[in-house]
Amino acid sequence: xxxxxxxxxxxxxxxxxxxxxxxxxxxxxxxxxxxxxxxxxxxxxxxxxxxxxxxxxxxxxxxxxxxxxxxxxxxxxxxxxxxxxxxxxxxxxxxxxxxxxxxxxxxxxxxxxxxxxxxxxxxxxxxxxxxxxxxxxxxxxxxxxxxxxxxxxxxxxxxxxxxxxxxxxxxxxxxxxxxxxxxxxxxxxxxxxxxxxxxxxxxxxxxxxxxxxxxxxxxxxxxxxxxxxxxxxxxxxxxxxxxxxxxxxxxxxxxxxxxxxxxxxxxxxxxxxxxxxxxxxxxxxxxxxxxxxxxxxxxxxxxxxxx
Ligand SMILES: [Zn+2]
Numbered sequence: 041x042x043x044x045x046x047x048x049x050x051x052x053x054x055x056x057x058x059x060x061x062x063x064x065x066x067x068x069x070x071x072x073x074x075x076x077x078x079x080x081x082x083x084x085x086x087x088x089x090x091x092x093x094x095x096x097x098x099x100x101x102x103x104x105x106x107x108x109x110x111x112x113x114x115x116x117x118x119x120x121x122x123x124x125x126x127x128x129x130x131x132x133x134x135x136x137x138x139x140x141x142x143x144x145x146x147x148x149x150x151x152x153x154x155x156x157x158x159x160x161x162x163x164x165x166x167x168x169x170x171x172x173x174x175x176x177x178x179x180x181x182x183x184x185x186x187x188x189x190x191x192x193x194x195x196x197x198x199x200x201x202x203x204x205x206x207x208x209x210x211x212x213x214x215x216x217x218x219x220x221x222x223x224x225x226x227x228x229x230x231x232x233x234x235x236x237x238x239x240x241x242x243x244x245x246x247x248x249x250x251x252x253x254x255x256x257x258x259x260x261x262x263x264x265x266x267x268x269x270x271x272x273x274x275x276x277x278x279x280x281x282x283x284x285x286x287x288x289x290x291x292x293x294x295x296x297x298x299x300x301x302x303x304x305x306x307x308x309x310x311x312x313x314x315x316x317x318x319x320x321x322x323x324x325x326x327x328x329x330x331x332x333x334x335x336x337x338x339x340x341x342x343x344x345x346x347x
Pocket of ligand 1: 061062063064065066087088089090091092
């Protein structure tokens with residue numbers, strides 16, 4: 041093997057990962073937060089491809105459970121880059137994400153590679169270190185060409201990269217939501233439940249704090265009340281509906297409301313050691329992610345109406 045050389049990407053394309061129609065596979069929206077806002081407001085959504093009525097909640101849960109390659113990240117906002125590079129015998133390549141237009145501060149969630157070879161053989165890409173969800177885009181990856189069958193002197197390699205970009209400083213709840221999706225991706229349902237519940241607790245705590253503040257409740261009293269007197273459970277089931285009603289917001293739709301309550305129970309079971317990872321199915325986790333995604337958007341909307 042020679043010294044790794046920089047990969048020269050060709051035919052680079054960048055897209056936002058959207059929510060898809062189950063019927064015609066058209067992208068219904070590439071801005072999941074807008075789609076979730078429409079769903080919360082009860083605004084009917086139609087597929088721009090086939091015109092069918094679009095069940096935002098049902099499709100989001102389905103896409104989270106069965107979505108392949110990156111589409112499970114659509115609920116929290118994700119991007120994809122596709123490119124082609126030439127793979128040559130004995131020549132390792134350094135993949136520089138910035139050359140593909142991925143910001144330095146972004147995080148890589150998933151990479152798929154497809155070598156184009158003949159029946160006799162091809163060069164197969166093997167990463168020096170397998171990229172895992174949440175890997176910093178500032179890292180460079182080294183790809184080694186491993187001959188399969190008779191190998192080849194050279195063949196093309198298609199690369200798809202899913203990346204996300206959200207900083208904890210900008211929105212800690214959104215960052216926890218993403219951590220929950222990553223944990224689910226790593227087959228860590230207990231970790232996913234903890235992160236998703238934290239995401240909702242942070243978003244709700246922030247909205248409740250803003251709500252009490254505009255009603256003249258001082259900082260110390262807010263902190264004491266939200267920190268120890270009104271638990272997360274009562275904030276979710278009592279204070280949030282009251283605050284939303286006074287702000288003129290529709291209640292959280294039935295399915296995410298039930299799923300948020302379930303998420304809270306699962307979180308308590310995890311905390312008390314009463315829940316085994318094996319007993320939680322993919323559909324449970326998909327509903328928990330969808331619920332937290334809706335809940336965070338809802339709390340952000342409430343906070344915005346109070347500002
Ligand atoms: Zn459609």
